[in-house]
Amino acid sequence: xxxxxILVVExxxxxxxxxxxxxxxxGYDYVVYADGQKAADSLQVDHAYDLALLDIMLPGxxxxxxxxxxxxxxxxxxxxxxxxxxxxEIKGLRDGAEDYIVKxxxxxxxxxxxxxxxxxxxxxxxxxxxxxxxxxxxxxxxxKSGKIISLKPxxxxxxxxLARYKNRTLLRDKMLNEVWGADYYGDTRTxxxxxxxxxxxxxxxNKLITxxxxxxxxxx
Amino acid sequence: xxxxMWQKICVLCIGILLISMIVCGMLFWFLLHQGFAGTxxxxxxxxxxxxxxxxxxxxxxxxILLTLGFVRRVFRPLRVLRTVTSRLAAGEYAAGELxxxxxxxxxxxxxxxxxxxxxxxxxxxxxNVIANTLxxxxxxxxxxxxxxxxxxxxxxxxxxxxxxxxxxxTDTLLVANLSQSDARNSLAHIYMQCSxxxxxxxxxxxxxxxxxxxxxxxxxxHVLFEDIVESTAEILQERRTPLEAACEMDFLSMDxxxxxxxxxxxxxxxxxxxxxxxxxxxxxYDNILELRDDGHGIPAHEIALVTDPFYMVDSSxxxxxxxxxxxxxxxxxIAEAHNAQVLIESTPNSxxxxxxxxxxxxxx
Numbered sequence: 001x002x003x004x005x006i007l008v009v010e011x012x013x014x015x016x017x018x019x020x021x022x023x024x025x026x027g028y029d030y031v032v033y034a035d036g037q038k039a040a041d042s043l044q045v046d047h048a049y050d051l052a053l054l055d056i057m058l059p060g061x062x063x064x065x066x067x068x069x070x071x072x073x074x075x076x077x078x079x080x081x082x083x084x085x086x087x088x089e090i091k092g093l094r095d096g097a098e099d100y101i102v103k104x105x106x107x108x109x110x111x112x113x114x115x116x117x118x119x120x121x122x123x124x125x126x127x128x129x130x131x132x133x134x135x136x137x138x139x140x141x142x143x144k145s146g147k148i149i150s151l152k153p154x155x156x157x158x159x160x161x162l163a164r165y166k167n168r169t170l171l172r173d174k175m176l177n178e179v180w181g182a183d184y185y186g187d188t189r190t191x192x193x194x195x196x197x198x199x200x201x202x203x204x205x206n207k208l209i210t211x212x213x214x215x216x217x218x219x220x
Numbered sequence: 221x222x223x224x225m226w227q228k229i230c231v232l233c234i235g236i237l238l239i240s241m242i243v244c245g246m247l248f249w250f251l252l253h254q255g256f257a258g259t260x261x262x263x264x265x266x267x268x269x270x271x272x273x274x275x276x277x278x279x280x281x282x283x284i285l286l287t288l289g290f291v292r293r294v295f296r297p298l299r300v301l302r303t304v305t306s307r308l309a310a311g312e313y314a315a316g317e318l319x320x321x322x323x324x325x326x327x328x329x330x331x332x333x334x335x336x337x338x339x340x341x342x343x344x345x346x347x348n349v350i351a352n353t354l355x356x357x358x359x360x361x362x363x364x365x366x367x368x369x370x371x372x373x374x375x376x377x378x379x380x381x382x383x384x385x386x387x388x389x390t391d392t393l394l395v396a397n398l399s400q401s402d403a404r405n406s407l408a409h410i411y412m413q414c415s416x417x418x419x420x421x422x423x424x425x426x427x428x429x430x431x432x433x434x435x436x437x438x439x440x441x442h443v444l445f446e447d448i449v450e451s452t453a454e455i456l457q458e459r460r461t462p463l464e465a466a467c468e469m470d471f472l473s474m475d476x477x478x479x480x481x482x483x484x485x486x487x488x489x490x491x492x493x494x495x496x497x498x499x500x501x502x503x504x505y506d507n508i509l510e511l512r513d514d515g516h517g518i519p520a521h522e523i524a525l526v527t528d529p530f531y532m533v534d535s536s537x538x539x540x541x542x543x544x545x546x547x548x549x550x551x552x553x554i555a556e557a558h559n560a561q562v563l564i565e566s567t568p569n570s571x572x573x574x575x576x577x578x579x580x581x582x583x584x
Binding site: 021169 | 377380381382383384385387388389391392394395396397398402405406409412413
């Protein structure tokens with residue numbers, strides 16, 4: 001199975017390390033450059049990226065200058081920048097970037113945007129793997145060690161959410177929102193009930209961990 | 221004709237009185253002997269009634285007209301000044317275009333021969349002073365405001381990078397199941413950014429201190445230099461850019477802590493601009509503190525900008541070395557608070573010399 005591969009061009013080591021560790025734990029491959037010129041040069045050799053996260057103020061070549069290179073190789077771009085001025089945002093989006101995220105940003109928000117952009121460009125991995133479990137989002141099927149496990153629609157939605165953000169703790173509220181919808185008039189205990197069923201059906205009590213006062217986490 | 225307003229009014233009253241009396245007398249005489257010559261049949265007081273009434277009436281009328289015209293003339297400059305003050309009140313004037321100024325200077329619509337030396341002229345001069353003070357104060361305030369807004373914008377921008385790093389890593393530590401080494405790495409990033417923020421807040425604190433006014437007293441420059449050498453020894457050894465200090469003067473009036481911070485900033489900048497092995501030269505002579513390096517230098521067009529808060533000649537390189545963009549801004553503020561000037565000479569690729577020149581001779 002191929003992982004989605006992401007190019008990160010960010011000159012601040014603290015930020016790029018933070019992004020990278022999240023990409024890694026969310027199951028992405030990545031390459032990091034701290035210099036715009038070097039990133040542009042590297043594309044001639046290797047340009048098999050599904051997405052690029054570009055800072056705007058960069059040494060060498062800035063983010064705006066990098067965009068044409070990305071377009072040449074059909075790499076969708078998300079800008080990550082400290083520039084909050086509207087003209088920069090308009091320029092970024094008008095030039096053809098997929099999204100424009102202002103620092104400081106929320107990591108989960110960034111991951112969601114990455115996923116949406118990949119989805120829009122038909123590059124999102126539809127097959128998710130967690131340990132010996134394979135989730136096929138297209139056919140809505142779940143296999144454990146090659147054996148198909150039948151899940152109810154809501155159970156499937158919940159599990160694919162946990163699998164997509166594996167190794168991250170998800171809040172009960174967020175899960176309720178994502179799976180049952182924002183206008184669902186229910187208790188967060190609904191989530192607990194479904195989690196219990198998933199643990200039983202998939203035999204993953206040791207992998208689907210309760211994080212006290214926070215939510216649940218599916219670990220690899 | 222240099223007369224005060226009250227003198228003018230006295231002259232006017234006496235004048236009007238005299239004119240009225242003369243006119244009155246003449247009319248009375250004329251009417252008595254000509255107009256009513258043939259009607260003396262009534263005799264006595266009746267003969268005098270009409271000439272008296274007529275001449276008095278005409279002279280009173282003339283007096284009223286004269287007074288009105290004169291009063292209008294006297295108060296005309298006040299009306300002009302009134303338009304000036306009301307426009308001032310509305311904040312419409314920029315420096316250098318004040319009608320009051322013209323008025324006081326004596327060229328406001330030719331009124332100056334009569335009025336420029338009276339109380340109205342003095343009032344105009346005073347209003348002019350007030351207006352000028354107001355206008356320059358306003359301009360100063362606006363400039364301060366603009367600078368502060370720019371400063372805050374710069375600060376906000378600079379805060380974003382450490383904030384983003386801290387947010388991303390704390391978020392990751394909270395929700396992701398990191399391996400121990402990844403977690404340590406995240407914590408290290410958070411710690412680094414926090415210490416950077418702390419450093420910046422200390423610099424900001426010093427900048428604010430300079431703005432609140434400083435107290436100087438004569439300090440021994442030899443002691444200061446020894447202190448600098450000691451405080452920077454560790455970092456300079458790490459960067460392998462040794463500092464040579466030569467002190468050729470004894471006392472200088474200063475706020476010791478701030479001056480120390482100024483020199484440490486200069487040394488820090490110089491060592492960041494230098495390659496390992498290059499020396500830094502610190503010197504004090506003739507009320508001048510000088511730091512010379514043989515490093516990268518500053519491009520000519522950027523020399524005037526480097527003392528602006530958050531300006532960095534090479535942003536990415538500087539950030540890598542932990543620069544805040546506040547160092548030289550702080551140097552400039554501290555120097556200004558000491559009534560000293562910062563002079564920067566630089567040639568790209570051959571080095572920079574920064575001199576802090578104290579204006580007044582502060583050696584006791």
